[in-house]
Amino acid sequence: MPLLRDAFLALSTNPAARKFVVAFPLSRKVTRRFVAGETLDEAVATVKRVNAQGMLATLDFLGEAVTSAEESRVARDEYFRILDAIEKNQLNAYPSLKPTQMGLVIDPALALENISAITARARAVGTLVRVEMEDSPHTDATLALFKRLRAEFSNVGTVIQSCLYRSEADMQDLYNMGAMVRLVKGAYKEPPTVAFPEKKDVDANYLKLAEIFLRANGNQETETTRMRQLALATHDKKIVDWAKQFIREHNTPRERYEFQMLYGIRSDLQSQLHAEGYPMRVYVPYGSHWYPYFMRRLAERPANVFFLISNLFK
Numbered sequence: 001m002p003l004l005r006d007a008f009l010a011l012s013t014n015p016a017a018r019k020f021v022v023a024f025p026l027s028r029k030v031t032r033r034f035v036a037g038e039t040l041d042e043a044v045a046t047v048k049r050v051n052a053q054g055m056l057a058t059l060d061f062l063g064e065a066v067t068s069a070e071e072s073r074v075a076r077d078e079y080f081r082i083l084d085a086i087e088k089n090q091l092n093a094y095p096s097l098k099p100t101q102m103g104l105v106i107d108p109a110l111a112l113e114n115i116s117a118i119t120a121r122a123r124a125v126g127t128l129v130r131v132e133m134e135d136s137p138h139t140d141a142t143l144a145l146f147k148r149l150r151a152e153f154s155n156v157g158t159v160i161q162s163c164l165y166r167s168e169a170d171m172q173d174l175y176n177m178g179a180m181v182r183l184v185k186g187a188y189k190e191p192p193t194v195a196f197p198e199k200k201d202v203d204a205n206y207l208k209l210a211e212i213f214l215r216a217n218g219n220q221e222t223e224t225t226r227m228r229q230l231a232l233a234t235h236d237k238k239i240v241d242w243a244k245q246f247i248r249e250h251n252t253p254r255e256r257y258e259f260q261m262l263y264g265i266r267s268d269l270q271s272q273l274h275a276e277g278y279p280m281r282v283y284v285p286y287g288s289h290w291y292p293y294f295m296r297r298l299a300e301r302p303a304n305v306f307f308l309i310s311n312l313f314k
Contacts, residue, residue, distance in 0.1 A: 034264040035062070036286045040078070043286035044085050046263065047093050055270065055280045056258070057093035058130065059086070062287035065100040069110055072103035076114040080121060087125045094122065096130035096283070099142050108141055112148055119153045128180070133159035135188040136195065143170060150179060157229070161186035162206035163195045171209045175228065182231035182260060183209055206234070207242060214243075214252055231281065233260040237269065244278070254279055 036046040040061075047057040061078045075097075082095045097118070103110035119129045131146050133139065146158040157180030160167050164186065174181050185202050186195070196202045213230040232243050240259065247257065258279035261270050274280045 034262065034285070036263060036284050038286060038288045040081055040085060040286065043284055044089060044091070046284050046286075047091050048089065050263075050282045050284065051092050053271070053274065055274050055282055057091065058096045058260070058281055058283045059091075059093050060096045060132075060283060060285040061101075062285050063101045063289040064098045064134065065105060066103060067106070069103060069106060072101070072106065072110060072114055075101045076118060079118045083118070083121050083125050083127070086127060093284075094128040094130065096132055098132045098134055099145055100134055100138060104138065104141055104145065108145060112145055115145070115149060115156075116152065119149060119156050123153060123155050128155045128157060129153075130180075130182060131156060131158045133161055133184075136164060136190050139164070139166070139170075146179075147177075150177065157181060157231075159184060159233075160209060161188075162209050163190060163202045165194060165196070167205065167209060168212070171212050175212055178228050180229045180231070181213060182233050183213070184233045185236075203236070203239065206239060210239075210243060211246070214246055214250065214257060228256060230257045231260045232257060233283075235261055235266040235269065240269065240273070244276075 036043040043059055047059060050057045059082050061075065061082065063075055066072045066075065079095050079097060085091065086093055086095075095118070097115065099111050099115070102114040115129070115131065122129045131142065131149065133142055142158070146156070149156045158174070159182045160171050160174065162183065162185050164170075171181065171183075183206065185206055196205060210230065210232060213228065232239070234240060243257075243259075246252070258281050259270075259273050260281045260283060263282055263284045270280055270282060
């Protein structure tokens with residue numbers, strides 16, 4: 001349903017639509033399908049349940065595109081609180097953050113300062129930090145930021161989107177660095193000049209990029225490149241089945257990959273993968289800035305829209 005997807009992606013950046021949806025009386029009830037809550041305590045409770053089921057977790061404090069250095073530092077301090085909660089509660093989790101939430105649009109040096117502080121704290125706690133990828137105007141700046149972080153920290157990873165034409169070259173570069181990469185299809189509305197317009201081409205590129213990272217270890221591997229890990233972030237059963245077969249056929253070590261899915265989406269498949277012995281991580285978002293995230297989830301899968309409509313009439 002490309003038209004439906006485009007409509008929800010357009011709404012995700014529409015201020016009037018945001019104001020209406022956020023003010024809607026039932027909005028918070030419906031969004032709890034995809035968002036753990038508005039407070040860190042609610043998110044921690046969700047992660048504890050995920051861990052109790054034997055699965056890993058990612059914690060994301062929702063927010064993006066801050067407009068002041070002060071806002072970026074407020075977000076940075078919330079990530080310090082996340083790391084304190086991970087340490088205090090012994091959660092099997094790590095934080096994931098958006099560069100524009102850390103001030104990338106204001107000043108790349110500000111974002112580097114903020115994320116470096118978070119990553120240093122994560123290293124002390126014994127966990128990772130994932131630097132997320134946003135829409136294509138920020139791709140170059142995000143990858144440049146990641147490479148500067150990676151030069152100092154080994155406990156930092158990033159994200160690549162299979163919808164972008166450029167991603168094969170970017171993935172090869174990150175593979176050669178020995179980076180930790182989360183592979184996604186992409187949840188932003190992109191022009192055909194930079195992204196595949198057709199879903200089948202996005203899916204085919206996803207498999208190509210995954211194969212780059214899951215290929216058999218070579219004789220030229222170094223201590224740096226042995227740290228490669230691919231997070232297969234998808235709810236697509238066909239891609240999951242392909243990955244399982246590839247992993248079996250190539251005897252891919254468990255430390256080289258994991259599956260990742262969003263909280264509230266395909267919980268059945270999450271449980272199945274865990275039961276089959278695959279490493280499974282659940283992405284747990286929280287916070288009051290849930291609107292753009294929520295609309296992108298509706299854009300991704302028609303089933304999410306049907307869920308929304310059915311709940312509105314309950």
